[in-house]
Amino acid sequence: MPPEPISFAAAFAPALLDPTRDAPQIVTGPNGKAAGKRYDVYRNNVTVSLIDALAAIYPAVQRITGTDFFRAMARFHVRGSPPTSPLLFEYGRGFPDFIARYEHAQTMPWLADVARIERAWLDAYHARDATPLAPAQLAAVAPERLADLVLTPHPAAQIVCAEFSAVTIFAANRDSAPVSRIDASTPEDALITRPGFDVIVRHLPPGGAVFATSLAEGRPLGEAAASALDASPDFDIAANIAGLIEAGAFTSIAFGDA
Amino acid sequence: MTLAIGPGPSTPTPLRFPSPIGGIAGTSFKHEHLKAILADGPKRGFFEVHAENYMGAGGPPHRALDAIRRDHPLSLHGVCMSIGGPQPLDKAHLARFRGLVARYQPAMVSEHLAWSTHESSFFNDLLPLPYTEATLRHVCAHIDQMQEAIRRPILLENPSTYLAFTETTMSETDFIRSVAERTGCGLLLDINNVFVSATNHGFSALDYLADFPLSRIGEIHLAGHDEQADDDGEPLLIDSHDGPVADAVWKLYEIVIERCGPMPTLVEWDSRIPDWPVLQAEAAAAQAILDRRGTAARAEDRHAA
Numbered sequence: 001m002p003p004e005p006i007s008f009a010a011a012f013a014p015a016l017l018d019p020t021r022d023a024p025q026i027v028t029g030p031n032g033k034a035a036g037k038r039y040d041v042y043r044n045n046v047t048v049s050l051i052d053a054l055a056a057i058y059p060a061v062q063r064i065t066g067t068d069f070f071r072a073m074a075r076f077h078v079r080g081s082p083p084t085s086p087l088l089f090e091y092g093r094g095f096p097d098f099i100a101r102y103e104h105a106q107t108m109p110w111l112a113d114v115a116r117i118e119r120a121w122l123d124a125y126h127a128r129d130a131t132p133l134a135p136a137q138l139a140a141v142a143p144e145r146l147a148d149l150v151l152t153p154h155p156a157a158q159i160v161c162a163e164f165s166a167v168t169i170f171a172a173n174r175d176s177a178p179v180s181r182i183d184a185s186t187p188e189d190a191l192i193t194r195p196g197f198d199v200i201v202r203h204l205p206p207g208g209a210v211f212a213t214s215l216a217e218g219r220p221l222g223e224a225a226a227s228a229l230d231a232s233p234d235f236d237i238a239a240n241i242a243g244l245i246e247a248g249a250f251t252s253i254a255f256g257d258a
Numbered sequence: 259m260t261l262a263i264g265p266g267p268s269t270p271t272p273l274r275f276p277s278p279i280g281g282i283a284g285t286s287f288k289h290e291h292l293k294a295i296l297a298d299g300p301k302r303g304f305f306e307v308h309a310e311n312y313m314g315a316g317g318p319p320h321r322a323l324d325a326i327r328r329d330h331p332l333s334l335h336g337v338c339m340s341i342g343g344p345q346p347l348d349k350a351h352l353a354r355f356r357g358l359v360a361r362y363q364p365a366m367v368s369e370h371l372a373w374s375t376h377e378s379s380f381f382n383d384l385l386p387l388p389y390t391e392a393t394l395r396h397v398c399a400h401i402d403q404m405q406e407a408i409r410r411p412i413l414l415e416n417p418s419t420y421l422a423f424t425e426t427t428m429s430e431t432d433f434i435r436s437v438a439e440r441t442g443c444g445l446l447l448d449i450n451n452v453f454v455s456a457t458n459h460g461f462s463a464l465d466y467l468a469d470f471p472l473s474r475i476g477e478i479h480l481a482g483h484d485e486q487a488d489d490d491g492e493p494l495l496i497d498s499h500d501g502p503v504a505d506a507v508w509k510l511y512e513i514v515i516e517r518c519g520p521m522p523t524l525v526e527w528d529s530r531i532p533d534w535p536v537l538q539a540e541a542a543a544a545q546a547i548l549d550r551r552g553t554a555a556r557a558e559d560r561h562a563a
Binding site (some may be wrong): 085129 | 376481
């Protein structure tokens, strides 16, 4: 059925997230009473519930900035970029980039990276369940075939590359324990996995992000290791493979020439 | 418990708790209560969840819901279908909803007489609609579409509202009755919503209940509300679901149960969640009213025989 030319929803919706607009003309209180404060209940429900949704997705960011700072920042984002899906756990994908541009967050250049890890954490939490690759399966591969090995990434596995010490800052701020002084200047890449029901965030060693990303793109182990060595001469292939398998980053193996 | 449908490829889980489940009280299911609920073991009662929270592919939410459903009937309560809006329903959302119904075989499925999406924006609130012939047609078409998608009837919940529309031409109860008659859907009577709306619009909650098609009710909701003030400084009640059920709402509940007999009754509590025993005690209070009515009905039957 086609919507009416100007539907009640088209008249009602625009002021919900725009405080500069008046309440729509089509609404009323009982017996023609004013409905300004009544409409404000909806404005408040919408805005507060969406800020709450961002606070639930980004608890470490909120802990770092403090609640008032966070809610003010989130309010700008909510008004400019309301959700486009009814699934709130999908919301806020643009928030890390928003934080990176947000004028008052410029003194915390690591904040956007911490937010990227938190967004990846939630995606891992809701990802499809899958049994991770058992280390024994890899151990059974003949050494001369290892270079052609292709690994299937686990549905929860993600990599976040950060210019600052985002993994350390994330880990220190995801619970309520006191946070001591952190040197934020060391770049840290994160591996986010969920081998069972608990999401794990690890700090990848040098070259690890290039290696894991290449593997996740379906490139054979030999090629992925070469790229990682190019990027980082300190790259340790044995330690990196063991770390990725232990974290549950993959589900199965195959051979590139198969 | 008999199996209503044998296991097979199209029925991944047998329907362990076929509806109607009768006069039992339940609560919202909150993950922070999972441990305490599982420690209690199987108990009389049911749990209601917001469908959208379980529309992810996997992970802890599904594990928790699997655990709860093993021993208890489940009510799947949609909050985002936007049935009351003029635009077409989201087909992807319908498909996700169908998948959840197939997976968990809930005893009850419900949605709201409200809207939450306009164009591409999702507002995460249950927004009101005018009651007109045009909106009635949209709502009925949307309910038909949802019931076809999930292949079973839904219960439609009456809203709590803070304002009215100048273009409204019919009462909420007339609107809801027409929807139920045209679509065959059942109704979820939220008594707190009735009380909140009655206060906010200055009508009598008892008159509303007298006009409400009680015979179509398949579930009742009870919840707490909050009080603010309108433009004239008069009380404006907010459907906040963040506290105990008000005395006045319990009174109305007793009246409704007296009239329509024992009904599945949910105590909703969605924010400022208390410890499990507090929520459990609210459900026990509803159960006591249901049981009293059940006993009285059996006594009347004996007298009649």
